Amino acid sequence: ADEVITYAHGAGGDQMTDLVENLAVSRFADAEADVGLAALDDGSVQPIDDEHSVVVTTDSHVVSPLFFRGGDIGRLAVSGTVNDLAMMGATDPLALSSSLIIEAGTPKTTVEAVTESMQAACAEAGATITTGDTKVMGSDEIDTLAINTTGVAIVERGTHVPDAGLSVGDKLIVSGTVGDHGISLLSEREGFDFGGDLESDVQPVNDLVRAAMDAGDVTAMKDPTRGGLATVLNEMAEKADVGIDVDEQSIPVSGAVASAGEVLGIEPYDVASEGVAVMAVDSADADAVLAALREHPKGTDAAIVGDVVEDHTGQVVLDTGFGRRYLTPPEGEQLPRIC
Amino acid sequence: ADEVITYAHGAGGDQMTDLVENLAVSRFADAEADVGLAALDDGSVQPIDDEHSVVVTTDSHVVSPLFFRGGDIGRLAVSGTVNDLAMMGATDPLALSSSLIIEAGTPKTTVEAVTESMQAACAEAGATITTGDTKVMGSDEIDTLAINTTGVAIVERGTHVPDAGLSVGDKLIVSGTVGDHGISLLSEREGFDFGGDLESDVQPVNDLVRAAMDAGDVTAMKDPTRGGLATVLNEMAEKADVGIDVDEQSIPVSGAVASAGEVLGIEPYDVASEGVAVMAVDSADADAVLAALREHPKGTDAAIVGDVVEDHTGQVVLDTGFGRRYLTPPEGEQLPRIC
Ligand SMILES: Nc1ncnc2c1ncn2[C@@H]1O[C@H](COP(=O)(O)OP(=O)(O)OP(=O)(O)O)[C@@H](O)[C@H]1O
Ligand SMILES: Nc1ncnc2c1ncn2[C@@H]1O[C@H](COP(=O)(O)OP(=O)(O)OP(=O)(O)O)[C@@H](O)[C@H]1O
Ligand SMILES: [Mg+2]
Ligand SMILES: [Mg+2]
Ligand SMILES: [Mg+2]
Ligand SMILES: [Mg+2]
Ligand SMILES: [Mg+2]
Ligand SMILES: [Mg+2]
Numbered sequence: 176a177d178e179v180i181t182y183a184h185g186a187g188g189d190q191m192t193d194l195v196e197n198l199a200v201s202r203f204a205d206a207e208a209d210v211g212l213a214a215l216d217d218g219s220v221q222p223i224d225d226e227h228s229v230v231v232t233t234d235s236h237v238v239s240p241l242f243f244r245g246g247d248i249g250r251l252a253v254s255g256t257v258n259d260l261a262m263m264g265a266t267d268p269l270a271l272s273s274s275l276i277i278e279a280g281t282p283k284t285t286v287e288a289v290t291e292s293m294q295a296a297c298a299e300a301g302a303t304i305t306t307g308d309t310k311v312m313g314s315d316e317i318d319t320l321a322i323n324t325t326g327v328a329i330v331e332r333g334t335h336v337p338d339a340g341l342s343v344g345d346k347l348i349v350s351g352t353v354g355d356h357g358i359s360l361l362s363e364r365e366g367f368d369f370g371g372d373l374e375s376d377v378q379p380v381n382d383l384v385r386a387a388m389d390a391g392d393v394t395a396m397k398d399p400t401r402g403g404l405a406t407v408l409n410e411m412a413e414k415a416d417v418g419i420d421v422d423e424q425s426i427p428v429s430g431a432v433a434s435a436g437e438v439l440g441i442e443p444y445d446v447a448s449e450g451v452a453v454m455a456v457d458s459a460d461a462d463a464v465l466a467a468l469r470e471h472p473k474g475t476d477a478a479i480v481g482d483v484v485e486d487h488t489g490q491v492v493l494d495t496g497f498g499r500r501y502l503t504p505p506e507g508e509q510l511p512r513i514c
Numbered sequence: 515a516d517e518v519i520t521y522a523h524g525a526g527g528d529q530m531t532d533l534v535e536n537l538a539v540s541r542f543a544d545a546e547a548d549v550g551l552a553a554l555d556d557g558s559v560q561p562i563d564d565e566h567s568v569v570v571t572t573d574s575h576v577v578s579p580l581f582f583r584g585g586d587i588g589r590l591a592v593s594g595t596v597n598d599l600a601m602m603g604a605t606d607p608l609a610l611s612s613s614l615i616i617e618a619g620t621p622k623t624t625v626e627a628v629t630e631s632m633q634a635a636c637a638e639a640g641a642t643i644t645t646g647d648t649k650v651m652g653s654d655e656i657d658t659l660a661i662n663t664t665g666v667a668i669v670e671r672g673t674h675v676p677d678a679g680l681s682v683g684d685k686l687i688v689s690g691t692v693g694d695h696g697i698s699l700l701s702e703r704e705g706f707d708f709g710g711d712l713e714s715d716v717q718p719v720n721d722l723v724r725a726a727m728d729a730g731d732v733t734a735m736k737d738p739t740r741g742g743l744a745t746v747l748n749e750m751a752e753k754a755d756v757g758i759d760v761d762e763q764s765i766p767v768s769g770a771v772a773s774a775g776e777v778l779g780i781e782p783y784d785v786a787s788e789g790v791a792v793m794a795v796d797s798a799d800a801d802a803v804l805a806a807l808r809e810h811p812k813g814t815d816a817a818i819v820g821d822v823v824e825d826h827t828g829q830v831v832l833d834t835g836f837g838r839r840y841l842t843p844p845e846g847e848q849l850p851r852i853c
Contacts, residue, residue: 185650219644233611272572305558311524316657325664
């Protein structure tokens, strides 16, 4: 009764899931959806008619600082929503909304720079902002800027990709190095300067996902944002009621991220990537999908990192090279908010 | 270069329009849309195929207090988005997203009460929340709670209703009393207690709009939210390049709102209604539409308030009973934020 909302409720882990289950799932379950709220997937999918479904996803972004190495809140807002659509198999965004809550006193040039960046990210993704909203609040009410982007896409009915679609035998592929956004932002916030290589990977990857889907059967997808790769793999294993084996050596991590992560004491697979997809792929197609990803400029570091197995249902086992242990999701309280 | 964002930029008037024109319209114009961003309508309309279009609209709500006479932020968020869809002629919402930014330390019961209210408003409107997001921020970053709701609906291609669709000869109809939300909230914030009759009108009106559209040719629609009836009528006149004549005596205003407005020194037509539609209707159908509205429980106070005329293009003339004057929109700085 006296419980209050804590940072963990917004950190993408178990406590957030519990909150959403309690608040929303019981109230808004939708029996007619292809993928309803109860699935807790990257977005929802609802049939319009026999041939088409509409995919919807939303995220609010409140990152600090607004401008960071490798990106800014505008690029993050557009990429995040384009990517959540892509994670549902909807690589062709039809419409994005953009809702700004701005602190009174913010220089117009700041808002302009962010909007320019949204425009560039939209151009990169082939997306269009079609509608928006602008609210202005006092400095005791909002810190500089919050952006909500909601994305809408139409897909052929039945072609969407749920995060729970993996099955035993599938290969797990990561489309690029992990942890870049999280480690880079946390370094910057802590005041460390590890040099120019360390920067956020924030980018729309719908084009990359399209290339993968054209090359083979992608059975499940999720972007490792809040909670990182560790959280996403655990969610996929749980939802599909399968086990996942991961080979630690094969997880792509950039040198800069690895060494900064060591200094900070943070595992790259525990923090957000903002330009990466985690895919389960039919094993017969895994090499073809991997090749297609690597040919794409945004997928040069793609790697097969593991297998879907019958054992240890709902859990992820990491082979470290020295032994095997469960890969558990980071606790919500551990990590500051970075998106 | 040194310009900063002020409250007027979020108040729904000329300065907001200028900001949006500068920031967004130039960057995100969409030639293929039925109603693109450049139209600055209540939402966007884009064709999916020859037969269907998708309507999208978004609003962030940051009202204080969260719970007010006649409603709360949850009911406001759902109603606002359902109503903006309805203003485009899309009275059957397919999907709503719900994105919460919550201040750490907020009691869970507060968030529960708001979500319960969203559920009730969804049930009333026949809407479903299919996807969402939850972010938690510090008390220096957000004040209690902000909610973004984005709405999606599918309409038969060509059946949407733009706000600029009025033409000379049409009648203007207001579906209920105006100013209730604004006058009630401002009274509450000022600490006045004018008694139980004064409360927000916040409600979804898609059912009411459907009744009107079934009864006759509704040529244009807009909901008089920020900036009130005065702003909306001026926008409609400007966009359609017509004049509007309004008979002040016929504008429906409740007794409680009229007297509180006098005490506060605020005109009811200058502040937000959150459960009302302003419609232009083909004059041949005006009586039938009015009758359909009045038969509906949410439309008992509906009234014909004016005419679309050839004169004074882009302007609204108010006949006060004592004379005629221009009805100009309120200045953005005049009014505190109430939605
Ligand atoms: N307030 C809420 N109301 C309804 N559903 C919610 C809410 N918050 C989250 N969800 C749902 O919970 C699931 C997980 O949300 P989450 O935000 O973690 O996904 P994501 O957007 O893919 O990740 P991220 O926000 O890190 O980019 C989604 O299905 C989302 O729709
Ligand atoms: N930040 C923004 N980016 C893009 N378009 C915007 C932005 N802010 C507002 N708009 C557009 O400007 C127009 C007017 O917005 P406004 O929010 O006043 O409409 P509304 O939602 O009908 O009113 P209210 O917010 O008072 O309910 C809309 O077409 C909206 O899409
Ligand atoms: Mg996601
Ligand atoms: Mg996301
Ligand atoms: Mg709005
Ligand atoms: Mg509107
Ligand atoms: Mg609105
Ligand atoms: Mg999210």
